[in-house]
Amino acid sequence: MQSPNQLEISRRDLLISSTATVAVTGVAADGAAAQSAGKIMDHTTKVSFTVNGERRDLDLDNRTTLLDALREHLHLTGTKKGCDHGQCGACTVIIDGRRINACLTLAVMHEGDQITTIEGLGEPGNLHPMQAAFIKHDGFQCGYCTPGQICSSVAVLEEIKANIPSHVTGDLTRQAHVTPAEIRERMSGNICRCGAYSNILDAITEVAGTRA
């Protein structure tokens, strides 16, 4: 549906304007180099992990959350910062098959981890089935919670398959199943203020159905 050159047009244009800015502002001294190196060494740590199949080596301020490492250091801004306190789910990423809130974990705690972000699930022209289903069912509006919703959705179906129960699972001793109530409960850690929930459920249900 989208004009193939649409994205390029806007990117190119914004690049033009921002490069013009660089010409002046880029003169500013690189502050990092100006810092007293000795002192901060204690407070930084080297870490290596894999993001969307690509190995990444970083030397980070210990305080850097995985979320900020992705967004500010690796410029993978698909993972969103909605609250930075584990209250919204916009920062959901998948680590070694499990979804977590990237805002409430330190990057340096992820040595050797396999991290999947929304960028790694699919890309324009080569969508993950869940991404395609979200578009088909209009499971988003402003789009800001959407990467988190989609990462969560993908992991939720795996969790059910792995027989991890939920608050609404009837009998704990039986295999969990994909039902609307199960999906709603399991997705409740992903807030969508635009209120696309009903459509998101339809999208997940469709993907679950085609996978069954």
Next chain:
Amino acid sequence: MRAFTYERASSVEAAAKAAASNPEAKFIAGGTNLLDLMKLEIETPTHLIDVNDIGLDKIEPTQDGGLRIGALVRNTDLAAHETVRRDYGLLSRALLAGASGQLRNKASTAGNLLQRTRCPYFYDTNQPCNKRQPGSGCSAIGGFSRQHAVIGTSEACIATNPSDMAIAMRALDAVVETVKGDGSRRAIPIADFHRLPGDTPHIETVLEPGEMITAVVLPPPIGGRQIYRKVRDRASYAFALVSVGAVIQSNGTGRIAVGGVAHKPWRVEAAEAELPNGARAAAHVLLADARPTEENRFKVELVERTLAAVVSEARG
């Protein structure tokens, strides 16, 4: 968040030793509560000891037929564990009622026991709070206190313990195992683990500085109908207004622990003795000394009604 140094501990002993040598150090496991509080500078450790790789992530049977849950076992794994689902359904249910799937994937068993209150004044560093800043006063008393404790409170603090898991642990008579920096170990019954606020609400457990939880041990299964009923405004991803964890036996006896009402999981054995006489009788004993605020008075009746529903469900 203040700057801190960071180390990955390689063993329980090393972790305990590291903590003993630095009074401003904290252990970090899941980090879901600690980092939240560090961002707001409510917690300000200068050193973090990452304990995720010290082998405390196993669930094993004990010799007497109980279950030893490693401190690092994630809430998701604990709730999904086959034995827990079969024999300690209350624990599984309580865990699944808490937080979100994402948070349960990170949050650890020990961290869950140690999570701090969600009192909004505790969270706002501009406001007086005896828990955050001893002696500064309690803003919740006379303020917005709908969520707060109704029993076991003090003039210094009316905060609640927000843990769902701890309610189940309390009803199941769990025992908390720890290690100290000198290598000594002890076992603390869950009943003694959390403290009431008194005039030192900043001290929430009996853990000593640097003492680390290594496991939580469940006694052998006690059977019964195990129910965890969490009452909240929205249907999920919310802290309890009130929660009732119950194990009801077919003869009408049972155990009850209540959440959302006190600074610790609230269980009164004398109230359980009243269970055969009905939920109302039990609730009256359970909350006999309740001192609610105007805003949370409803919790007293809510506990009674929720307990009635739980007992009725158990019998049904």
Next chain:
Amino acid sequence: MQFDTPATTNPIDRLKVVGQPIHRIDGERKTTGRAIYAYEWNDPNVSYAYGYPVGAAIPKGRIKSMDVSDAKKALGVLAVVTTLDVGDLKKGDFNTAKLFGGDQVQHYHQAIAVVVAETFEQARAAAALVRVDYAEEKGAFDLEKAMDTAAKPEESQEPDTAVGDFDAAFTSAPVTLDETYTTPDQSHCMMEPHASIAAWNGDELTVWTSSQMIDWWRSDLATTLGIDKEKLHLMSPFIGGGFGGKLFLRADAVLAAFGAKAAGRPVKVALPRPLMPNNTTHRPATIQRIRIGADRDGRITAIAHQSWSGDLPGGGPETAVNQTRLLYAGVNRMTAMRLAALDLPEGNAMRAPGEAPGLMALEIAIDEMAEKLAMDPVQFRILNDTQVDPENPERPFSQRNLIGCLELGAERFGWNQRRGPGSRRDGNWLIGVGVAAAFRNNLLVPSGARVRLDREGIVTVETDMTDIGTGSYTIIAQTAAEMLGLPIDKVAVRLGDSRFPVSAGSGGQFGGNCSTAGVYAACVKLREAIAQKLGFNSEDVVFENGQVRSGNRAVPLAEAAGSDGLAGEDTIQWGDLSKTHQQSTFGAHFVEVGVDVATGETRIRRMLAVCAAGRILNPITARSQVIGAMTMGVGGALYEELAVDTRSGFFVNHDLAGYEVPVHADIPHQEVIFMNETDPMSSPMKAKGVGELGLCGVSAAIANAIYNATGIRVRHYPITLDKLIGGLPDVA
């Protein structure tokens, strides 16, 4: 283009693209994480610095001094800019509270400093080192206490209206209602925090921000910074939700600009979530008294609606009485608004300002009145429908199909299964159904666009219109495609940039209709330019299948464009059709709830909305607007409330854990039906808005359903279990 006569047949009526269920053209970007939001613009050649805001720790008073020495010394800190440093700044036209500057603190968490550092972590840590000495002053924070001193707002707000003799009619009415309702302060809680990147180039400033209204922000930011508006370039191509919270310039943009100036580098600032509810605006609480008198047949003879709300000095009232002037018949009527001066954060627009809280009250009152009359509430509403402005019967509605919405909704919902209060049960659930009317005016705002056709046959639309999740990208592309006879993938849309023609922006549910009408106008210009270039007689020119045709001549658009391309630009301007005719949108909400008999927890089981809102430009995005609004209405009914600490003067539950908004588990499948309608008075598009209509009345329908389930009438939102528990049946 001046729109001053009702629309006749035009190219949009072909409905080959417009009105079709086309998926969002920005969908691939949003679902793959490639849509770039304000804080995320990254040029690898630029070294961005991070600004972290400091909010005031008191609700009212003066800053005596600030000590930033430790903050300045902290590792990585590049600059600290305080509110004292910049002094008093001119305030933007649209802001009530100042955003930054000067020593006065007007509300809690008002921005008083920004700390700029190399990294986010350094800036955040250093911000905590800023020490402030305040002289705190006593403030007023309690609306109920301030009611007596509330004043009449300025006349432009039409604070008092009266027709006929309300008092006499009410006194003599055989059936009357006189009740007071309250709605709490509510927070927008859009998922993307307010965020900006500011970059100076000499005296020119570029700002990437998250704004619903590019031109308003541009003017107000220029005013606040004291720079020429023309030197300011604003971009906001993707906005992570707004709901009114991003209508007006916010502190992040101001702080980023000052921070960037001081640091000599581009600076990024986002408001931390816990700062947002008190730093930004909110929907103000209301106290509403409603009186209705009716004859025994159920005809309303007298209706009065009074509302009290509070705001900072210089602010305005929450216009909660407005819908009552237009929604129901009744010869004798009055409304009144009073405004108390409160020192809480600035109250301002949140989705459907006025109508949302107004209908929360009015539509309970109507339900109560129907019960007093022993009438079905659907029938009571139908009986009191009006096809003319009740204050001015000479003035008809352009379209009004409230009755159709109610009747179709009742049929589809199975309304005839409804029973008396407290009489349906399903296990532990008390079951009830409720209905409410939805009403929201259709506003008309000028809107401009530029349309270019290039030699590849691609049409590019440029307008400073924003897409806050509403679907602007898509419906604008549909409009241009329809006008030029192209498939939608031949249209590119560029939004949210101050270099583009000024549009209506996103607000008041006017954005969809007005911005597409602006694109329509620009496309008319482009069509003329194409016809002229080809020497066609523009009267009989047809744009179809990628070609422009006149008589038996047909030229592909790409060829017509030539190597230089062609462009058209115009702004839609509105005549007085909205004065001669009342333009409004209508709907009916039907809800089924379950209330837990033991705990009083309310859960929604079914929801249906029927909307009459002119032409629906895209049924997919329009439906999403409505279900999203219904979801917000659930929050408003059941738990959304900014808790005011009336001693310390702030909203206590100021994050997403404390202020609960609906989650997945709260929302059932939602049904939406659009009435087949076009409104030639509204625009050449014949469309109106639905984004706010969908919220209007929802909460009252839920309140009414709770009453039907339990027999307990709660008039104070949110309807939390503590307000029900005392009246529920015994369970012990």
